[in-house]
Amino acid sequence: MLNFNHLAIAFCLFLVFQTANSQLGFSHEIGVIAGPVEFRSDFGSRFSEATNLGNSGIGIGIIHYINFAYRADCNCYSTDTYFNDHFKLRNEISWNYTVLDHHGEWVQPRYTSPNADKLRAHHGVAENFDIGTQIEYFPRSIRSFQAFSYLLAPYISLGIHYTSSSPQGSTDYGDKNIFNGNNIYSYWYQDPSFLPPVPAGETREYPINLNQRGDWSMVTSVGVRYKIGVLSDLLLDLRWQLYFNDWVDGFNHKLSYNKFNDWLIWLNVGYVYYLD
Template sequence: MFSQFSHEIGIIAGPTAFQSDYGEDKNFDNIKGNIGYSVGIVHYMNLALNSDCDCFNRYTYFNDHFMIRNELVYMNVTLDHFGKWVDPSLQSEVANSLRAMHGEVNVIDFGTQLEYYPIPLREFISGNYIFVPYFAMGTQANYYFPSNYSDYGNIITQNEEVFLPKYQNGQVNNGARVAFSATANIGIKIKLTRDSDLMVDMRYQFYFSDWIEGMKPDPSIYTENQRNDSAVTLSLGYIFYL
């Protein structure tokens, strides 16, 4: 089944909303405020099409409804606190300290996923359908290097002076690390030419770590930050058949 297949390669880019320990979990102000971008390259193993003869492989349900996608993606998001705790009307020490905090997360993702197409791929490749939807799940290895700082001073040498107790005593780390994540996608491919497609993709990414942005307040105390970090990305892509 995997001995003969074709390759596709493409580029993707789009906005990313990053949910972290900046602000409260599921707070819409933080979701819309902490938006960055992602850009990457994707590679497909098309199991329905045989590149040796430019013909279709013998039909099986799997090769006509599934594709394997590999990708390398870079994500960058700058982070600030948003919401009621930093409302301009509040001039408390807590509000001022939160407004003075800033962060940036940089992540390089490498992973793979399995895409399912309810419409037969050979029908789409042949041009019998202008577009096809797909659903996907996968895993990623993530190399991340965050940065957190305060307008009040250096967080490393003056941690207790510039950050609230919530972020003291080792709850901030700007070092580079590796984590893993799970992804779930929904998208659509649109036929442009015989050898190229346009792709619109929506992805939810759940990290198996709460350190992606470099902070981890004690979740047993600070219940507003109990979840691991996550991201939602809307991408536009161009795919070319090799």
């Protein structure tokens, strides 16, 4: 299982690889990002705005770019090709943390059933370390932006990340054992008629799993850079990240209205410095 140490080692290998790239004529940029995260999971109803706003956290990260438009070995522009002038490669290591609760209609005080009490008593945490790469496309010339021909440079990106997740979960209901099915909202787990039959010889998977795990995810974003100096930019980036499983939050109840994999939206601001 991948943990934070593995992520750190992998990121160091990224940097070694990128340093080697500088000998091929590329240049480098490094920066930091931070901002609010909305984590969309099986806590609450998927499309409930109360859930989406209530289950918000924070993300921070370190980013590294390969700039194909400028050569580090000669402090000059690289060959003027469309790719060199419109694409950058972005490497990143980041962390996000979100406290999760059930929000929305079914936890309102007017509901006094045991199931409503179980929902209100169930809490969780999504904590994730990410490492990955994205390709960023700038519709406007990167060379012209670096030369102050304009101050704003919009971009879009697409990439893949590997995530080490450390979910947490607890309940204040009953004997407070989160792995006791009587303490969570789990009628569908205890009553097989609500879900497809389990193959012979197998048991129904319990809907909570708090083990650390590693998973892949797809990342796409839209953003803009604002030039504040010869060697520095500010950036604003809106990210959508889709995980390739539904256990990142440690909770997977498989009900039809929450059947999608976990995902998040991250609005981050950052600062980028040109190393060469």
